[in-house]
Amino acid sequence: MIHPVLLCGGSGARLWPLSRKSLPKQFSRFQAGDTLFQASIRRLTGPDFAPPLVVTANDFRFIVMEQLGALGVTPAGVLIEPDPRNTAPAILAAALWLQSHDPNALMLVAPSDHLIPDGDGFRAVVASAVDTAMQGRMVTFGIQPEWAETGYGWLELAAAPDDLGPQAQPLLRFVEKPDATTASTMLEAGNYLWNAGIFLSTVDTLIEAFQVHAPVMLEAVRAAVAEAAPDLDFIRLSPEPWSSLEADSLDYAVMEKADNLSVVPYAGRWTDLGDWEAVRREAGPDHRGVSIQGAALALDCADSLLRSEPGGPRLVGLGLTDVIAVAMPDAVLVMDRSRAQEVRRAVSALRSEGAAEAETFPREHRPWGSYDSLASEERFRVRRLVVNPGAALSLQSHARRTEHWIVVEGRARVTIDAVVTHIEVNQSICIPFGAVHRLENPGAAPLVLIEVQTGDYFEEDDTVRYDRPPG
Structure with missing residues (x-):
């Protein structure tokens, strides 16, 4: 049985104004139907999966339960972080909590804000990695790159695979978000994959890796889990030991130092919807590269995204090229498409002015x-x-x-x-x-x-x- 662990504590500032600190992108709908969080829950549901364990922030606890309830899903638990400390402490807390309930648990850790349309195909790839994980390997999942992306981390394989079928392969190293030249070189080399931030491991294997590479973090998180207190339908991790933790990602804390890593390629469609340009691509642009969402109208436009959220104004673009325009009831973003990675600058500027729209919704x-x-x-x-x-x-x-x-x-x-x-x-x-x-x-x-x-x-x-x- 695979135990899904969904991480949903991030803020998603690059998708402002739809995604904000008070309600980040994982709880939003970018297409008709489910939110990204709900789609992630559905993707990790089936006969081979246990009920999900969710790790989230205090501010999101009720929306988590509301969106789970809309799916008819009862979680194994909802862990509340006292404050954000990046992914390493959150994942470790989940592993320790699972270990206390099932010492032999196999955990699949996944962000809750990614878009993977082929649920059956993704579950098949995960199933192909189970034996490798049960042998004491930490298995990460790499995405077949489609272009020289600078907004993702990359994974270097020991050699270019003969095919991108779901076979576990040795992972040589992690590569941080590259510049454009490095990304182009890696794309041409053929032995690199995008890092999806999804991995499979037994709880014992993961906890042992922290014992070797991050023992101070392990001690503090173990205390936070041991002293956790129930609160309604949630489990609140103890704030005192948690406050001593340094913020660190799983890759930095453990994965880049471990020698028992494997990678399984995934050739299906995947995106982390990390910026508005990714949303434009996923929305299915027309023959002129224009994506229209909501109450929007494009006249003589090209290579642009025009999106108006429910309750927002009627949005009309005339003669626009390479423009992203997103309208909410209380805020509107207009920018050059090439600067989609810079939205955080706008959020920071609004925050410095004390504007409520920087972080909160009406x-x-x-x-x-x-x-x-x-x-x-x-x-x-x-x-x-x-x-x-x-x-x-x-x-x-x-x-x-x-x-x-x-x-x-x-x-x-x-x-x-x-x-x-x-x-x-x-x-x-x-x-x-x-x-x-x-x-x-x-x-x-x-x-x-x-x-x-x-x-x-x-x-x-x-x-x-x-x-x-x-x-």
Whole structure:
């Protein structure tokens, strides 16, 4: 049985404004249907796979459970990192947690933000590597390169393979993201693959590698796992030992130093969707190289991407060449296509100005559902709340604001100072200053309401919670 470990703690800044710190690209939809995270879960589901173990950040825990629930998937566990420390500590924590539940576990570690359309083909390649991994090798998966990419790491094989069938081969070395000349040389040589950041190993093999090459990290992560505490449906790694860790990638900490590495080539379609140019390619450009997504229109354009997200403005391009334009409800990115790798500069500039759009969306996810901020002024705020079926907000009160709720979909149960009222579509209710209240959705469909807050202070510390929602 293969135990999938999904890593989903990254920020994906190169795909701003769709991907942000508060909701990175793995939880977004770049095509119709599943998010990248959900597609990764589906790809690693089947008779040979155990339920997935997810490693994520505190801010993403509820969206993880929401997206798993939409697939009907119950995870083996969701590990919450106290703060990001790159991939090595996260993967090691997963290995130690799995070892405590199954000492002979075989783990497949994968990022949750890659696009691999052929799930059956990928699972077949993984299956071909099982025997090699069970023999004590750490198996990484390399992608057949299609062009001289400078945004990926590369893997050097001992020799150019006769074919790119799924046979394990010795891995000579890792190559960091190259310059254009080096990438072209490697592409022509034929014995290099792109590094997909996916690998297969037994937990014992991986932990032993950390014991040899990163023993200080192993000690701290072992303590963080041993002292982990359950919290609802999550496992919170202990923050004190975790705080002593240096941030490090798995490649740097272990893989580049190990001598028991093998690589299995994968010749199917793969992309990490690392920038907007990758999105343009995957969207299927027309005969002029133009990709259109959402409410966008291109007139006399070439080699460009025009994308408008739901709720965003109508986006029209006229006479554009080599342009990427992405419109969100609260932000628009327009850039030369050749500078797709530089979006982080824009995010850094916005962050230095204190712009909320650099990191956060108008939508916030909560255990009971989500809310969108629609307007905010000195004396009022307007939000759109969506409460999941059967969910409830905590029992709470506010000293410095009133709340007015108008139901637009569904049926709400509202408790105000022990008085319970049901309100239907087009009905409203007012929550006075200081009233102890709770909002619940007793129905089988989402509850949608508009909330208008009025007062002189709207921050979180004006909320007094008396208990948590049932369940």
